Amino acid sequence: QSLSECISGEPRLQKLINEDPRVKKLTDLSLKLEGLNRNVATHAAGVVIADKKLTEVVPLYKDVTANLLLPSTQFDMYSAENAGLIKFDFLGLKTLTVIKKAKEFIKAVNKDIDKELSFADLNNPKIYKLLSKGLTRGIFQIESSGMKDVLKNLKADKFDDLVALLALYRPGPIDSGMVEEYILRKNGKKKIDYPTPELEKILQETHGLFVYQEQIMKTASILADFSLGDADLLRRAMGKKKASEMAAQNERFMIGAKNKKIPEKVAKEIFDTMEKFAEYSFNKSHSTAYAYITFQTAYLKAYYPREFMSALMSTEINLTEKIIANIRECKEMDIEILPPDINESGSGFTPINNSIRFGLNAVKNLGTNIVQNILIIRSELGRFANLFEFLSLMDSRKMNKRTLESLIKSGSLDSFGHTRSTLFENINVLLSFVGQKSKDVDKNQETLFSIEETISEPSLEPLDEWSEFHLSKNEIETLGYSIKLKPLQIVKDQLSLIKHKSIAEAKSEANKSIVTIAAFITSIDIKTSKKNSNKYGVINLEDSNDIIEALIFNKEYEKHEDKLEVGLPLILTGSIEKDDGPPKLIINSYNEVESIRKVTDLSIPVRININKNLSADQVNSLKDIFDKFPGKSSIEIMYTYDGLKTNISINDFKVDNCKELHEEISKTFALN
16 A cells, blocks of 8 residues: 555544644655655666667666666656657577587697688577487577477577577467467468458568567558558557557558558457567567577587587586586587596687596686696696606696595596596695695706706505495585496396386476485585574485485485485485476485385395306306395296296395496306
8 A cells, every 4th residue: 555545544643644744744855755666777688779879869867886887867767768769689609609519629630610601501400409309508599498399399480480499488378379370370270361461572581470670560550551660650659559559550450451451350360469479479580690690500509519518517616506507408418428538628618529528627626826826837848657647747726635635526536547536545645745846846957957857756556446335425525426437226126116206207297296216416505594403404416317406304314314415326205396497306204114225235136147048157156146245135047947937035134236246146157
């Protein structure tokens, strides 16, 4: 309610105003202030121009606290427009950076890429084949799942389809059924009728629908003799739906159409159709400009996929969810993702032959200073000959223990030929070599021996490499992603025996649905509730193909705290929540099923298929193998021989249902 309405509806307030001069003065001032702007704001990208000095058209002001180069108008955008100013929005697009970076990579193999892209065939079938496959990561404006579905149904095969798609894929046209109507007409599943031959020429490119604002203006110009300026006023009136304006425009259109000898019934039908679609129509010039950027990104991705995906991932290097999605699409495009390498990686992702190399800036705990240090020295040196040359040339002010640990765990130093476990166990020895050459060079020390000779390299005793779980966990910690081997791949045999959904399937379930998923933790943030000081966790989960945020609250957190370890394969149960933003998993127990279970702790029976008669030696060999892998899983043998089929349960042994057990059984029986 407004203040006036409050006063008129409350006798006690009226009495106070009449009896107390202070209340009256306060009320009078409040009534004057009510509805006025209380603060100013500047449009981030809006610039206005006029045909004369702006000070002659609008009042200006400059906010000295905002650090803006230009002054701002004291009029809002609508008042400024009514005063005769033209407003432009200058937008910065990340996509333009991706295109620029991709072309920089491409110029290493094709210096004429700018010319090639400028003269590319806008209706190139290869581009539209790529789009129809749904491989749209990084392609401007068409990355969403909804847009992918529309693209597939539309069967886009030319540039005009892209222009129309970008104009149509907005809430209004989608909700009105206009997108579906366009697809049916485009694919010849619905007949198109044109009331007049003139209208056919205007609407043929959009299959009889008013998709663009320019089509409304052209129809008014050709069928009712509107000037282009008057036609623009008609378009705006239709968009605003002001009854008085529409009545005047309708009358003028009918008179103009009559003068053009168009039957009154047809003219009315055309005007009503224009009015209906005006609310959803879009500016074609805007859509065409965007579609051209869409085409450019699609072209680069179709013809230079490694360079394009490297550029895309470099611009999204700190966005783990997007990096995971991009890597997944690289796999679909048969592009191998290589771990970071101290001798090959750039700051961002880099195309290397038919692969993409992880960038050093993607390694956690490596600041930009140490990355620059590495790249500058490598540009002068070529390659680091060995581990100790690398360490000795680093700036000790930038390379610390945490940084070196991240380089080891991420696999960045693998090319020097040591296992990661060896380097990690000898980290203090390695740290003693950091900066030795750079210190000597800085001091300009004179010596009879070369710098190389003054540094004696120690011999590192090789250790067995970490387990697959340990390698995977460390990569997740340092890269946000496991390159060598995904945790769920390590336990895929066990998972094949457990009923669960993928994260993508869980996300598509209805709100509040109970789901069980297999996933591993990529990060966990333990917080304390301000309400009751209880602990809860915000967890990022991944299953190699998708990612979801999960929440675990006090009781569940306390019960399963020991299982909340990065990289550990888990079976998680909870409810899907879609009330606010992207789907989340609320971890909780249901029907006496534990909410979090380690896959490796689950007692999944080992099932062995035997299709031949076993000798006594083979039976003993099988027993020996069982002895080598003690664990919690029972054994079931499915025996088929000479028409006989039987299941044998062995209760005397409990084994570890692991990959190595199955491999040894297969190997032994193959040898015998």
